[in-house]
Amino acid sequence: MKSSLPRGLTIASGLLALMLGTAPALAAKDVVLAIGGQPETLDPYNTNTTLTTAVTKSFYQGLFEFDKDLKVRPVLAESYTVSDDGLVYTFKLREGVKFHDGTDFNAEAVKVSFERVLNPENKLARYNQFNRIDKVEVVSPYVVKITLKDAFGPFINSLAHASAAIISPAALAKYGNKDIAFNPVGTGPFVFEDWKQTDYVKVKKFDGYWKKDFPKVDSITWKPVLENNTRAAMLQTGEADFAFPLPYEQTAALQASDKLNVTISPSIIERYVSFNTLQKPFDDIRVRQAINYAINKEALAKVAFNGFASPAEGIVPEGVLYAHKMQPWPYDPAKARELLKEAGYPNGFESILWSAYTTTTAQKAIQFLQQQLAQVGIKVQIQALEPGQRTEWVQSAPDPKTAKVRMYYAGWSSSTGEADWALRPLLSTEAWPPKLNNTAYYSNEEVDAYIAKALRSVKDEEKAELYKKAQEQIFKDAPWAPLVTEKNLYATSKRLSGVYVMPDGNIEASEIAVSE
Amino acid sequence: MLHYFLKRLLGLLPTLLIVSVLVFFFVHMLPGDPARLVAGQDADEQTLALVRSELGLDKPLPQQFVTYFTHIFEGDFGRSIRTRRPVSTEIAERFMPTLLLTLTSMVWAVIFGMTIGIASAVYRNRWPDRLGMTLAVSGISFPAFALGMLLMQIFSVGLGWLPTVGADSWKHYILPSLTLGAAVAAVMARFTRASFVDVLHEDFVRTARAKGLNERIVILKHCLRNALIPVVTMMGLQFGFLLGGSIVVEAVFNWPGVGRLLVDAVAQRDYPVIQALVLMFSLEFILINLVVDLLYGVINPTIRYS
Numbered sequence: 001m002k003s004s005l006p007r008g009l010t011i012a013s014g015l016l017a018l019m020l021g022t023a024p025a026l027a028a029k030d031v032v033l034a035i036g037g038q039p040e041t042l043d044p045y046n047t048n049t050t051l052t053t054a055v056t057k058s059f060y061q062g063l064f065e066f067d068k069d070l071k072v073r074p075v076l077a078e079s080y081t082v083s084d085d086g087l088v089y090t091f092k093l094r095e096g097v098k099f100h101d102g103t104d105f106n107a108e109a110v111k112v113s114f115e116r117v118l119n120p121e122n123k124l125a126r127y128n129q130f131n132r133i134d135k136v137e138v139v140s141p142y143v144v145k146i147t148l149k150d151a152f153g154p155f156i157n158s159l160a161h162a163s164a165a166i167i168s169p170a171a172l173a174k175y176g177n178k179d180i181a182f183n184p185v186g187t188g189p190f191v192f193e194d195w196k197q198t199d200y201v202k203v204k205k206f207d208g209y210w211k212k213d214f215p216k217v218d219s220i221t222w223k224p225v226l227e228n229n230t231r232a233a234m235l236q237t238g239e240a241d242f243a244f245p246l247p248y249e250q251t252a253a254l255q256a257s258d259k260l261n262v263t264i265s266p267s268i269i270e271r272y273v274s275f276n277t278l279q280k281p282f283d284d285i286r287v288r289q290a291i292n293y294a295i296n297k298e299a300l301a302k303v304a305f306n307g308f309a310s311p312a313e314g315i316v317p318e319g320v321l322y323a324h325k326m327q328p329w330p331y332d333p334a335k336a337r338e339l340l341k342e343a344g345y346p347n348g349f350e351s352i353l354w355s356a357y358t359t360t361t362a363q364k365a366i367q368f369l370q371q372q373l374a375q376v377g378i379k380v381q382i383q384a385l386e387p388g389q390r391t392e393w394v395q396s397a398p399d400p401k402t403a404k405v406r407m408y409y410a411g412w413s414s415s416t417g418e419a420d421w422a423l424r425p426l427l428s429t430e431a432w433p434p435k436l437n438n439t440a441y442y443s444n445e446e447v448d449a450y451i452a453k454a455l456r457s458v459k460d461e462e463k464a465e466l467y468k469k470a471q472e473q474i475f476k477d478a479p480w481a482p483l484v485t486e487k488n489l490y491a492t493s494k495r496l497s498g499v500y501v502m503p504d505g506n507i508e509a510s511e512i513a514v515s516e
Numbered sequence: 517m518l519h520y521f522l523k524r525l526l527g528l529l530p531t532l533l534i535v536s537v538l539v540f541f542f543v544h545m546l547p548g549d550p551a552r553l554v555a556g557q558d559a560d561e562q563t564l565a566l567v568r569s570e571l572g573l574d575k576p577l578p579q580q581f582v583t584y585f586t587h588i589f590e591g592d593f594g595r596s597i598r599t600r601r602p603v604s605t606e607i608a609e610r611f612m613p614t615l616l617l618t619l620t621s622m623v624w625a626v627i628f629g630m631t632i633g634i635a636s637a638v639y640r641n642r643w644p645d646r647l648g649m650t651l652a653v654s655g656i657s658f659p660a661f662a663l664g665m666l667l668m669q670i671f672s673v674g675l676g677w678l679p680t681v682g683a684d685s686w687k688h689y690i691l692p693s694l695t696l697g698a699a700v701a702a703v704m705a706r707f708t709r710a711s712f713v714d715v716l717h718e719d720f721v722r723t724a725r726a727k728g729l730n731e732r733i734v735i736l737k738h739c740l741r742n743a744l745i746p747v748v749t750m751m752g753l754q755f756g757f758l759l760g761g762s763i764v765v766e767a768v769f770n771w772p773g774v775g776r777l778l779v780d781a782v783a784q785r786d787y788p789v790i791q792a793l794v795l796m797f798s799l800e801f802i803l804i805n806l807v808v809d810l811l812y813g814v815i816n817p818t819i820r821y822s
Contacts, residue, residue: 388553391552435560
């Protein structure tokens with residue numbers, strides 16, 4: 001139809017549009033996204049900060065990625081096959097993809113990127129995410145074969161993690177292992193433009209992007225704004241189109257604004273209290289059960305989280321692959337007192353409760369727990385640990401027997417989106433500090449066996465069954481008091497679409513768009 | 517005078533040396549392992565060892581001490597543990613915003629504070645005094661955090677006159693410097709008033725009035741000069757504090773200054789950054805003190821240095 005219009009008329013109407021100043025295609029679409037922390041690097045292989053990878057995702061892509069609901073989907077890989085023993089993965093790569101510097105994306109680029117992180121001399125912080133890889137081989141320009149040392153069930157999930165980015169081999173050769181962090185070159189929808197550490201990271205549209213008609217905006221400015229209330233104010237003044245996280249108290253005010261959309265979305269961040277099961281009185285399961293009964297999780301969610309959380313349903317929160325939902329422990333202080341009496345503490349006992357964070361929410365949570373425990377006669381001293389104290393007293397404690405940690409309020413979100421990384425670093429025997437974060441010093445041979453077996457398995461049903469058994473056993477042994485699962489709270493301007501906060505606290509913005 | 521100045525400058529070196537040695541040991545005594553903080557909770561022991569050796573933290577403390585000091589003498593303050601960028605760049609980027617904000621806050625705070633202070637002293641126990649001191653007490657008592665948020669809500673969100681964050685144009689300076697200067701203005705007002713009240717009772721003031729001088733000249737020429745000494749001391753002190761960067765104001769207005777850098781550095785046990793910042797703060801204080809001492813001589817010519 002369009003081509004049948006007389007050419008002159010099309011031009012005339014175009015001119016008319018220009019004269020009226022309504023040429024929409026000419027308006028620059030620049031979006032400002034306000035986030036809660038400064039990216040410390042732009043090298044996705046050298047960070048453990050989720051928000052940092054939210055930024056690097058603008059210019060870097062991996063073979064796979066998580067969508068906004070944490071489901072794995074292929075990006076630079078088109079498909080893959082895995083050998084029966086779970087050791088050899090063969091990937092068919094997408095053709096016709098170019099890096100921002102014009103280099104072709106191919107199997108060689110995959111090999112170079114992964115071999116970089118695997119080389120201990122490069123000293124990258126995400127080394128252990130990849131160290132199960134034995135070798136990466138180029139089969140043909142668009143087929144790459146990765147052989148693992150041991151079978152590793154969540155391998156594809158670990159490749160979907162934002163840090164498993166494919167970097168332009170030409171850029172890596174040009175800038176070297178360290179300076180690539182300041183000159184990122186990937187295949188993503190945006191080209192890195194400018195990083196002013198204190199102020200912003202700016203990226204602009206990549207014209208050679210492989211996905212047709214994307215990206216739909218001209219530039220994104222990631223703006224780290226550390227103060228919660230300031231981010232909220234920026235949304236209201238229109239200086240930012242998106243802000244995350246937001247202060248719970250501001251929700252009502254932001255919802256009232258007709259310029260903003262406020263979204264409450266599920267998260268996979270679970271808050272819990274771990275008990276040092278090597279130490280009296282927590283070596284007695286009745287005491288651990290008593291504490292579980294003594295805490296009103298509904299009230300905790302309301303008081304400390306302003307309702308933006310719900311009682312934890314099990315050990316691994318819903319949204320994580322192979323999570324098994326269980327009824328939250330009921331609130332029953334009478335039962336708690338009875339159990340304490342049985343365990344030989346009719347008048348309760350004294351202990352300490354540390355929090356892994358110093359945020360307002362964490363402070364409120366431990367104060368609330370302190371009051372709840374006092375109701376059944378348990379007197380706890382509370383202390384919110386700042387990061388240095390936390391690493392020293394909890395994570396680096398050299399000897400389990402003398403570790404000072406007793407009750408410990410913490411939280412976790414599985415970075416691979418899979419049950420393995422929600423259980424193994426927190427509850428397996430091998431994860432006792434100082435190795436990883438089993439702050440309960442929990443040890444159950446059965447659970448260890450389930451986790452180890454599931455890790456090697458490549459069959460979905462088998463894994464689901466093993467993880468279910470592990471979670472049920474842990475729930476019964478009660479090394480933790482599971483408390484709540486948080487919710488993510490974020491807001492966008494009405495003109496913005498396609499930006500989501502994912503359950504793991506990362507940000508999905510690949511289809512970011514603004515309306516006129 | 518020049519001789520005195522040079523002598524003081526030379527005396528600065530041992531002070532800085534002692535400060536840097538002390539700071540080195542203090543930060544290394546803080547509980548907390550920077551390698552673990554950088555590596556994050558997902559890291560296993562092997563990765564941790566990699567990070568530790570990358571940061572040079574696997575070496576024994578005496579060796580780290582020697583490396584640190586030899587580098588300092590070469591003018592190299594090392595790299596930030598958190599960002600891996602040179603410490604000098606990290607600090608340089610944030611120093612100017614802090615300095616400019618400090619200067620703008622000081623200027624309005626001093627003008628405003630001294631005017632109120634003088635007016636209060638001259639009209640002691642009358643309404644200008646009561647009004648001025650009410651303002652001053654409010655300025656001291658109102659927390660900067662709340663004041664900043666309040667100003668932002670009114671002028672940025674409500675009226676839309678001023679931007680919320682950033683440091684790009686003069687408009688960006690208005691709210692943060694008002695917030696930052698409020699407490700200083702209040703302190704200045706109270707100090708000026710107290711000092712002025714004392715001076716007003718001096719004999720030379722009575723003499724000046726007795727010889728028929730205009731009251732304005734008595735106040736602004738004879739009294740001001742003499743009342744200024746303690747005020748200038750206070751001014752120097754406040755200036756030094758503000759140069760350290762206001763953590764609260766920088767957080768509220770997302771100001772890219774040194775205060776926030778220090779907080780981040782301490783939280784992450786970023787040893788090189790903490791050490792360099794503390795050294796810089798010490799240097800600033802010493803220099804300001806020196807300038808204040810020299811100003812005494814200018815204000816009151818009876819003070820002489822040799």
